[in-house]
Structure formats: C-alpha cells, structure tokens
Amino acid sequence: MADLCREPADPRIRRTRQLFREALDKLLREKEFEKISVQDLADASTLNRATFYDHYADKFALLDDMVAIRFHGLLAARGIVFDCSTVLKAIALAVCDFLTEMPGLACASSRPMEQNLESAVVSTVRQMLLEGLKKHGAESTVPPEMIAASISAAIVGAAKEWLRTPNRSSSEEIVGTVVAIVSPMFAAAHATTTVEKV
Secondary structure (H helix, E strand, C coil), X not given: CCCCCCCCCCHHHHHHXXXXXXXXXXXXXXXXXXXXXXXXXXHHHCCCHHHHHHHCCCHHHHHHHHHHHHHHHHHXXXXXXXXXXXXXXXXXXXXHHHHHHCCCCCCCCXXXXXXXXXXXXXXXXXXXXXXXXXXXXXXXXXXXXXXXXHHHHHHHHHHHHHHHCCCXXXXXXXXXXXXXXXXXXXXXXXXXXXXXXX
C-alpha cells in the first residue's frame, strides 16, 4: 500500500502515482467507484496494469492514496500545525471542501456518498489525527487510536450530513458546528486521565 503521508523521493514514482490519481479522479467524474476497474485506470492513465500493481495493491489503495494526498495538500496550503483548537477546524474545513470537490457528491440528493470514498476519507483523517495525538497529545487512559477513530468518524459524518442539506451554508460557516460537536471528545479523553489519577 502507498505511504499515505509522504510522496516517494523518486520523481518517476511520484509522476506515475500522479498519473494514476488523475486517472481515478477523471473516471470518478464519469462513473461510480465500484464500476471502475484496474484496466480502466490503466487505460485512462496511459500506463499498463503491471505498472498499476507495482504501485498499488488494488484500486482501494489508490483511492486511499488520492484522498490522503489531497488532504495533506489542503492542510499544507493552509499552513496547519497540530494543536487541538486549530487542527480540528482545519481538518473539518478540509473534509467539507474535499467532499464538495469530489465528482457527483455535491449533488448529494442524486447520489449518496460512496462507501469506499467515505471509508478512505475517514481513514485519512484518522491517520492524521493519530499521528498528531502521538506527537503532541496529552497522556490519557483513552488510547489515541480510539480518540482518532471517534473524531474522524464524527467529522466525516457531520460533513456528510451537511453535504446532504438543501441550501446548505458554506463550509466555513458549518465548521464551527462540527468543531463544537467533536471538541468534547478531546476534553473527555483528558478528563478521564484526571479522574482516574485521583
């Protein structure tokens, strides 16, 4: 599986993976993920199936890679550093922006969010939060994996619901609500530590 956080140093590998990500993006504008085959990806990228399998185990790994690269790009462009108050807002905004940019999802009434895409988004957000919690999080009796899994599912779930809302507000306007929903998860984790140490 491709490294979800860092691009490889070799420019040929980076270029090949970029071609596959662009092919997937293009194909997602034309049909549902479930209907896209590895051969479709090879054809759209002008590469071959063997090359695809040199880089990805399957199309799900490519989807994970595409989502992760876009998320990291969105956060890097915004100059985000891990801190509980700002990272939640940045991640929630990135999720909302990402979902509105994905082909077919902005018209939520006509096509529900595909399960595979949702899973890739949750996985990427979970991994980002987990890395941040391990580096910068306070000590807690609640495992960082559980905190990251809960918060990532809550952020994506709230963003999905926002996406389905007719005449929805802008992503910038909804982010405060999403952060208000997920912030107590951080607080509860730290409160558990305090209570159990007493």
